[in-house]
Amino acid sequence: MKAVQLIEIGQPLQLREIPVPAVGDDGVLVRIEAAGICHSDVHYRAGVSSVGPLPQTLGHEIAGVVEQAGKNVTGVKAGDRVCLHYLITCGECDYCRTAKEQFCRGATMLGKDRDGGYAEYIVVPARNAVPLPDEIPFAHGAVLMCSSATVFHALRKARLSPGETIAVFGAGGLGMSAIQLAGAFGALEVYAVDIDRQRLSLAGEYGAIPVDGTSGDPVSELRRLTGGRGVDVALELVGLPDVIRQAVQSLAVFGRAVLVGIAERPFSVDSYREVLGKEAQIIGSSDHLLQELPILIELARRGTLDLASVVTQTVPLEAGAINDALDALGAFAGGVRTVIAPSG
Numbered sequence: 301m302k303a304v305q306l307i308e309i310g311q312p313l314q315l316r317e318i319p320v321p322a323v324g325d326d327g328v329l330v331r332i333e334a335a336g337i338c339h340s341d342v343h344y345r346a347g348v349s350s351v352g353p354l355p356q357t358l359g360h361e362i363a364g365v366v367e368q369a370g371k372n373v374t375g376v377k378a379g380d381r382v383c384l385h386y387l388i389t390c391g392e393c394d395y396c397r398t399a400k401e402q403f404c405r406g407a408t409m410l411g412k413d414r415d416g417g418y419a420e421y422i423v424v425p426a427r428n429a430v431p432l433p434d435e436i437p438f439a440h441g442a443v444l445m446c447s448s449a450t451v452f453h454a455l456r457k458a459r460l461s462p463g464e465t466i467a468v469f470g471a472g473g474l475g476m477s478a479i480q481l482a483g484a485f486g487a488l489e490v491y492a493v494d495i496d497r498q499r500l501s502l503a504g505e506y507g508a509i510p511v512d513g514t515s516g517d518p519v520s521e522l523r524r525l526t527g528g529r530g531v532d533v534a535l536e537l538v539g540l541p542d543v544i545r546q547a548v549q550s551l552a553v554f555g556r557a558v559l560v561g562i563a564e565r566p567f568s569v570d571s572y573r574e575v576l577g578k579e580a581q582i583i584g585s586s587d588h589l590l591q592e593l594p595i596l597i598e599l600a601r602r603g604t605l606d607l608a609s610v611v612t613q614t615v616p617l618e619a620g621a622i623n624d625a626l627d628a629l630g631a632f633a634g635g636v637r638t639v640i641a642p643s644g
């Protein structure tokens with residue numbers, strides 16, 4: 301089968317012909333219909349984030365059809381539409397048993413520690429295959445598995461409650477899901493902070509109040525828009541120290557800043573004025589849980605979460621097109637989300 305793989309860190313991905321993986325007794329072989337190209341993949345290719353044994357097939361946002369199920373598998377069968385939870389956990393360690401599976405001591409991640417979705421087929425344990433209703437296109441199912449799931453978990457960590465206000469810093473792939481999900485959580489006003497006109501206008505179409513970071517200080521603008529109070533929740537999706545600082549500074553009394561964007565440098569905070577003086581909280585959010593995915597998929601099936609404008613580009617399973625999409629993501633360009641469609 302065809303697979304687009306990382307052969308050497310810092311080099312473009314390459315198309316290779318590799319065997320279709322064997323399905324074990326507890327696994328499923330999935331024919332991949334859609335694989336999202338994620339900013340994390342830019343980091344793996346560049347060597348900024350560690351990646352498992354090379355060559356490695358990247359891609360952790362995957363949806364497709366079960367081609368074959370192992371003999372012990374009962375939950376899904378051949379022909380079922382599924383999307384794949386990217387974290388493969390042991391299910392037995394203390395973290396797995398206490399609903400903290402993203403910290404599983406034996407966890408491996410698709411497209412990072414083991415072969416992922418930039419390919420025609422993949423084998424995963426059956427419990428990682430989550431049913432995907434007919435109403436949700438494969439491309440959307442793939443994107444749900446990462447960007448949407450990440451922000452859904454972050455909003456739960458934020459304890460966003462009905463009637464509260466939220467500012468989403470970064471209106472890219474994650475931000476568009478965050479804006480819509482914040483509405484589902486009952487947010488009264490959702491502000492979207494970005495420096496890109498196109499993304500701000502899309503955020504506006506999804507019901508957010510755009511705050512243009514290029515036309516003045518977003519912190520004072522958020523204060524002005526909230527009658528001087530600040531926001532109850534600030535969701536930081538960019539991962540730049542200055543933006544993290546702005547997220548903390550924009551908080552109201554009792555506000556919660558949830559950090560999702562991966563920053564390579566520390567950020568500074570005025571602990572007296574910006575945190576303890578407001579009883580504010582700075583919360584880290586990492587990955588998501590398998591148990592959160594069915595709720596998220598149901599929100600997408602109902603149209604509460606609409607990804608139609610988020611998936612902006614589809615490319616074939618070809619190294620050149622995929623490398624170009626990764627380059628564009630690395631330069632913070634390239635629209636919102638590109639998805640690979642192996643079967644065209």
Ligand SMILES: [Zn+2]
Binds near residue numbers: 339340360361446447
């Ligand atoms: Zn991702």
Ligand SMILES: [Zn+2]
Binds near residue numbers: 393394
């Ligand atoms: Zn575990």
